[in-house]
Amino acid sequence: MRWPQKETARDAGTTIGEYTMKTKPISELLLLNILVVLFIIAITFVSSSVLRIILGLPLVLLFPGYALAAALLPKRNALKGIERIVLSLGLSIVVVVIIGLILDYAPWGIRLYPIVIALSIFILATSIVAWYQRRRLAEVDKFTLFS
Numbered sequence: 001m002r003w004p005q006k007e008t009a010r011d012a013g014t015t016i017g018e019y020t021m022k023t024k025p026i027s028e029l030l031l032l033n034i035l036v037v038l039f040i041i042a043i044t045f046v047s048s049s050v051l052r053i054i055l056g057l058p059l060v061l062l063f064p065g066y067a068l069a070a071a072l073l074p075k076r077n078a079l080k081g082i083e084r085i086v087l088s089l090g091l092s093i094v095v096v097v098i099i100g101l102i103l104d105y106a107p108w109g110i111r112l113y114p115i116v117i118a119l120s121i122f123i124l125a126t127s128i129v130a131w132y133q134r135r136r137l138a139e140v141d142k143f144t145l146f147s
Helices: 030-044 049-061 063-072 081-105 112-135
Strands: 012-017 017-023
Touching: 012 030, 012 112, 017 112, 030 049, 049 063, 049 081, 049 112, 063 081, 081 112
Parallel strands: none
Antiparallel strands: 012 017
């Protein structure tokens, strides 16, 4: 949190005396990792295969590509919204195929839990890289989903 001297219309926040506390919205990378953990818990404890498929689709088809796209393209003006979503879908397919090939030669094989763990580690690692890349940019240049 920051305490700038004057409040502008863009940086509205809580005013305490002459200072304004600027509150930042939750990062979509943090939200992405929280969703991954919640999906893992749900996939692990839910026995319904239909619900597992519904919860597993974003984990497989969207989250890995979004985290990788965020790491590769941290700037706000790098891509527009729909282009970022399409790139996320394409990158997710590529990442899942590569992780599947790696797991096929690993002793664990291609099963539910090794795939979920490998994808989760990949999403966490690329989210950390994306966070670091965005941290190095100026506030105006950072891409945020909720801005």
